[in-house]
Amino acid sequence: xxxxxxxxxxxxxxxxxxxxIDHLLEHPExxxxxxxxxxxxxxxxxxxxxxxxxxxxxxQRVKMEIVMERNDAQALVAHLKESLPTSEVAYWxxxxxxxxxxx
Numbered sequence: 001x002x003x004x005x006x007x008x009x010x011x012x013x014x015x016x017x018x019x020x021i022d023h024l025l026e027h028p029e030x031x032x033x034x035x036x037x038x039x040x041x042x043x044x045x046x047x048x049x050x051x052x053x054x055x056x057x058x059x060q061r062v063k064m065e066i067v068m069e070r071n072d073a074q075a076l077v078a079h080l081k082e083s084l085p086t087s088e089v090a091y092w093x094x095x096x097x098x099x100x101x102x103x
Contacts, residue, residue: 004099008066008073010080011041012089017062019084024066030076034066067099 008031012020017036024031041059066073073093080089 002069002072004067004069005096006068006070006073007094007096008068008076008091009094010064010066010089010091011039011061012064014038014060014062016084016086016089020062020064020080023080023083024076027076027079030072030079031066031068034064036062036064039063067096 010020021036024034039061041061066076068076070093077091077093080091
């Protein structure tokens with residue numbers, strides 16, 4: 001079993017959710033599980049895809065978190081950058097000091 005030492009967070013437009021999830025499901029050796037939640041993006045880097053988003057000043061996004069090994073996170077990011085080159089996807093990799101399950 002691999003040692004989960006980081007959390008890869010990816011934030012992307014709702015329209016890309018299917019593509020990104022498909023990539024993850026095609027590479028279970030990199031990401032065996034993940035969590036998604038709908039969020040709203042704010043800021044100068046946000047691209048508003050609808051009139052509603054423009055009026056509200058908030059872009060609908062999906063935030064995905066994957067607890068995994070750092071080398072796998074970097075490989076997955078490289079793969080996604082090549083497959084889905086867009087400035088609308090943001091990501092960061094943060095350390096995980098401990099990960100486990102209650103049972």
